[in-house]
Amino acid sequence: MHDRFADKLLQWYDSHGRHDLPWHHNRNAYRVWVSEIMLQQTQVTTVIPYFEAFMERFPDVHALAEAPVDDVLSHWSGLGYYARARNLQKAAQTVVQDFAGEFPQTQEELESLTGIGRSTAAAILAQAFGIRAAILDGNVKRVLARYHAIPGWPGQTAVLNQLWHRAEEHTPEQRVRDYTQGIMDLGAMVCTRSRPACESCPLQEGCTAYAQNETSLYPGSKPKKAKPEKTTWMVIIEDGEGRILLERRPPSGIWGGLWSLPELDPAYGADELQEACEQSLGLDCGEPELISGFRHTFSHYHLHIQPARLNVTGRANTVADSDHLKWLHRHEALNLGLPAPIRSLLTEPEQAALL
DNA sequence: AATTCGTGGAT
DNA sequence: TATCCAAGAAT
Missing domain, CATH: 1.10.340.30 (Hypothetical protein; domain 2)
Structure with missing residues (x-):
């Protein structure tokens, strides 16, 4: 034809x-x-x-x-x-x-x-x-x-x-x-x-x-569904030399294989972050400094990201560099595959908070 | 067949 | 600001 x-x-x-x-x-x-x-x-x-x-x-x-x-x-x-x-x-x-x-x-x-x-x-x-x-x-x-x-x-x-x-x-x-x-x-x-x-x-x-x-x-629209809301702590942990602890995401799932900030269970309160860092990461940290949280939207859910800055008070190398944990300077971290909101956090923390 | 998987442009 | 949805594929 x-x-x-x-x-x-x-x-x-x-x-x-x-x-x-x-x-x-x-x-x-x-x-x-x-x-x-x-x-x-x-x-x-x-x-x-x-x-x-x-x-x-x-x-x-x-x-x-x-x-x-x-x-x-x-x-x-x-x-x-x-x-x-x-x-x-x-x-x-x-x-x-x-x-x-x-x-x-x-x-x-x-x-x-x-x-x-x-x-x-x-x-x-x-x-x-x-x-x-x-x-x-x-x-x-x-x-x-x-x-x-x-x-x-x-x-x-x-x-x-x-x-x-x-x-x-x-x-x-x-x-x-x-x-x-x-x-x-x-x-x-x-x-x-x-x-x-x-x-x-x-x-x-x-x-x-x-x-x-x-x-x-035309074409017919996709049936809409409410996106679930999730929450997480993201911690910017700095050692005495100004290096930041990064964690590699699991190979599958959201942000698979990318480097990101360590996350802590949102069940922890702001006053429990030091304890959480000790329990989850084995790190002794000082008082946390909270950064304004923001919401990041994925294709299928919303994530409330609550960032916090902490300084390591003890020996930072109690967490050794490995395949999934690294201490890096900010400019080194920015050369990795980072999720967009984490790149934004490390580049302009105050700007990210406005998102 | 229904979910999962990111981010930003367009409205 | 909220919503839709992009030169889709894998599971």
């Missing part, structure tokens, strides 16, 4: 699409792959500076495969969803070891690499190799849900299956690279979440939601 959808989209893309994003230059599978992983659930404007710095430090798959994991995480610090960074390096090592450093060119082999799912694999095939494959990211979901007036939330399997069917249907044999970029650009620039620019849309003629004047109904 000859699909006018793709023809109109491609014509629009030629004159109105984005042709000079950083990963469009020196295009190769590695750069396309890294950009696609960074762009998962993350806006383009946020990704650009991270992508530039990452490519400077890890210019190819070998550099990434050989790097210390802390170096990789530090380049991801602030970007969120840190499993992406850990998976990225694992996949780089797989590409080097199992694929002789060359990215595979089949959907199945790409999806075998951790962190690469159906849509990302298709994006790599199309963008890097010009192989026909259908993508279905947030932009495409929005465009297709409106064009075909597909009701329901795309998180539901039945809705998602319909969207995938339409995505496959519209993807052309020719110019898949431009088509793939073009449909994402259309979603980002014209078929936007709110107030879409339907008057300048090349697909207006066939769009069912537009014909019904109901673009705002």
Whole structure:
């Protein structure tokens, strides 16, 4: 079936699409792959500076495969969803070891690499190799849900299956690279979440939601749930030389593998922090100085962070440097993979308190 | 199928 | 200020 959808989209893309994003230059599978992983659930404007710095430090798959994991995480610090960074390096090592450093060119082999799912694999095939494959990211979901007036939330399997069917249907044999970029650009620039620019849309003629004047109904929104509230102490413990104690997070779970401040059970009162430091960390500390607390919001819960500063009075090395505990100067700590609010706390404690 | 996993832009 | 939700994947 000859699909006018793709023809109109491609014509629009030629004159109105984005042709000079950083990963469009020196295009190769590695750069396309890294950009696609960074762009998962993350806006383009946020990704650009991270992508530039990452490519400077890890210019190819070998550099990434050989790097210390802390170096990789530090380049991801602030970007969120840190499993992406850990998976990225694992996949780089797989590409080097199992694929002789060359990215595979089949959907199945790409999806075998951790962190690469159906849509990302298709994006790599199309963008890097010009192989026909259908993508279905947030932009495409929005465009297709409106064009075909597909009701329901795309998180539901039945809705998602319909969207995938339409995505496959519209993807052309020719110019898949431009088509793939073009449909994402259309979603980002014209078929936007709110107030879409339907008057300048090349697909207006066939769009069912537009014909019904109901673009705002598509795609269906996610059912909302109240986010639980959690609380924690975070302690900035300094030794006599002005070094701070940092603790590595467990490999899985929130902020997995990142370095953070030691946390103490919120059941402790402010007047029990010295005792808590002694019990949890084996450190003798002086009077705590409380910093204003603030709330950090994750995708699925709120965290009240109550920071406190304490100085070590006894011997700081009762806590030895290890794989999960380190004494570091502030500027050394800032070179690690730190969660955003902890980086903020260590950089501008008073500013962080205002968040 | 439903949860988990971050952060910040946009409104 | 609060809410939604981004170039999703793993479990």
